[in-house]
Amino acid sequence: MIAYINDQEVAVLRDWRHKLHQFPEISGEEAETAREVVSFLSDTRPDQVVTELGGHGVALIYEGAEAGPSVMLRCELDALQIQEISDLPYRSRTDGKAHMCGHDGHMAMMAGVARHLGQNRPARGRAILLFQPAEETAHGAEAVIADPKFASIRPDYAFAIHNMPGLPLAHVAIAEGQITCASMGLCIRLEGKTAHASMPETGISPAMAVSRIIAALKTLEAGDAVGPGFRRLTVTGVHMGKKVFGITPGDAEIRMTLRTPESDAIEVLADTVMEMVRAIAAEEGLTVGHSTHNFFRACINDPESAAIFGNAADEMGLSRVAGYVPIRGAEDFGLFGSCSKAALLFIGSGMDRPMVHNPDYDFPDELIPKGAQLFLNVLDQLLGVTPQNQPQS
Incomplete structure (x- = not known):
């Protein structure tokens, strides 16, 4: 397996997550976060940048040299109306608002993908990296899909990762069919x-x-x-x-x-x-x-996309947790299944970590390279993103 994210890159992504963590914005108010995404990833030279998508959403598009499928990877921009209780040096600077669901970590994972694609374009098709607004209120996916700008980037496949306390660290839960309520x-x-x-x-x-x-x-x-x-x-x-x-x-x-x-x-x-x-x-x-x-809407994993995600995890040697899904929780990703072959994967944040939406939750930085690698393994299966100067292993 090729390691796409080295230690130096992990440090950059970790520091960026900590920056995002300090300046949370809740659903519908993610303007500065969106600008930060565009600024931080500008040197990856995306072939297209779509802003104000369904509100403050951002889509970065990386084109391949040959024809192929459009593959969308999705993360979330928004934080929660929760007062953080921690003494972290990078704790939220905004009273009553904090990244208590790990969306700062999901953005860091996606940034790792973007930074790789900046150096290694897909061989075919196109990769669409969506930073979705308003996930926590369930308004974001619907607004993105309804936005006229989405018509030109409508994907064939869509993938998302959500961290999950209560699952062993870096273990994954993925299956076809029902995933969330x-x-x-x-x-x-x-x-x-x-x-x-x-x-x-x-x-x-x-x-x-x-x-x-x-x-x-x-x-x-x-x-x-x-x-x-x-x-x-x-x-x-x-x-x-x-x-x-x-x-x-x-x-x-x-x-x-x-x-x-x-x-x-x-x-x-x-x-x-x-x-x-x-x-x-x-x-x-x-x-x-x-x-x-x-x-x-309920998240229903497409069988083909679930298999692709599972292959990506298996290639990394990540342990699968059987019987974990479907869960009672909900996620604003299900609607993307109406316009693409979609799949959502859960990755464990650890057994002893506070649950998401708790005021003392913090995303584990160890998951940043894991999530980025999972996404890149997915893209490699569908689009080919392996560095040209490295052999497949």
Whole structure:
């Protein structure tokens, strides 16, 4: 196996990740991060640079000398609205925002690919490196695909890597078929009437309805492992009334996440929830409103692309973790499967590392060369990117 990323290159990529980590930008606000990507990788001389793609997205395109497939590799630009708790020298400098999902590390992996392609163009086809915006809100992939600029770079194949705490370091999980669940946010609003706290009977409080709804949600769940019929409903926030003691509440809001294996089953589950909510609200004398948010489609790995990713990992001697996928989590990569042969691979961040979206999470730098090598092995299978002065081994 050819090692595409040497130790000196790893140091450059590590330092760049640490820079990105200090200046996180959340979904829809990634303008400076996008500019940093273009600036850092300008000396790789991409044949085309597409900016403001689906928002702040960036696509770097490297053309091969001969005809061949278009292969897209995807990473993410955005950070999270989480306050980092660490004493790292490169910790976030922005209060309430941090790279707690490892997208800074994913960008560093992709930068390693770009820096190699700057010296070794594909033999055929073209490599498209997409730095996707707004992954965390599930708006990014849809916006990228809907952007007219995407029509000219629509890929034949698409690949993405996500780091995963709880998997042994640098072990991988890859399979064809179901990889992640579909997910949707549902916000329920209940309206009643406030009253003096000494005379609650003169108002219409949503308090009892809130407790009844939360209890009833558990009856709609099914299964522990992802499979046919699996449903998970997670309450993520409840707000009711004012922060005072003399007024009974007249309104409430319940936020939740719905998860199913199939993308189209989410709407059915949401309708079921709302039917239950309306019945309880009517009994309690309340009016109801609702809205949906952050619709993540399920990721379904194409068999051919999953096999290509698996071959890339096997060539590196990376251990595979059987039975790990599909997972309950969601990822804004699934929609790319509607326009290409797509595959998502998980790479382990270590067994004792905090979970992503935790305030003390930090991407392990050891994965930067591993991820870059995986991507380059994929490109080599489809496009040929092996340095001309090195023999295949």
